[in-house]
Amino acid sequence: MSELRELYQELIIDHGRKPRNFGKLETANRIKEGFNPLCGDKVTVYLQEKDGVINDVKFEGVGCAISMASASLMTQALKGKTLKEAETLFNNFHKLVIGEPSHIDLGKLQVMEGVSEFPMRVKCASLSWHTLMAAIHNDPNKVSTEA
Numbered sequence: 001m002s003e004l005r006e007l008y009q010e011l012i013i014d015h016g017r018k019p020r021n022f023g024k025l026e027t028a029n030r031i032k033e034g035f036n037p038l039c040g041d042k043v044t045v046y047l048q049e050k051d052g053v054i055n056d057v058k059f060e061g062v063g064c065a066i067s068m069a070s071a072s073l074m075t076q077a078l079k080g081k082t083l084k085e086a087e088t089l090f091n092n093f094h095k096l097v098i099g100e101p102s103h104i105d106l107g108k109l110q111v112m113e114g115v116s117e118f119p120m121r122v123k124c125a126s127l128s129w130h131t132l133m134a135a136i137h138n139d140p141n142k143v144s145t146e147a
């Protein structure tokens, strides 16, 4: 295993054990729940958005290390971003986890690239992002990776 991959793995384990921005966001004006029945991952994404800018974001949930680490990294990447930028991040993050080249610099999110080798894990990694998109689009449907 290369040094870079070891570093990535450490970051994922660290975020999985100690997720950042974890908890309920009392000031949230967009809240959405998502579920990945294949693995049992559940997340609730809280957004505090004003004039198209994400001022604050938190999440709650239970699940495997990949799903929790991905949600944790996502919240860190989103603060201060516009909804449109969030959507661009999602599109490129999705490319990353399915093994396609990303068109933008994904920063820390890059650590999830190893997931592309494990198709079952792609849903764990993208659950929080699908939930985020549903929150942004005010999608009334339930978010499930098996929908």
Ligand code: ZN
Binding pocket: 036, 039, 040, 041, 063, 064, 065, 066, 067, 123, 124
């Ligand atoms: Zn999972």
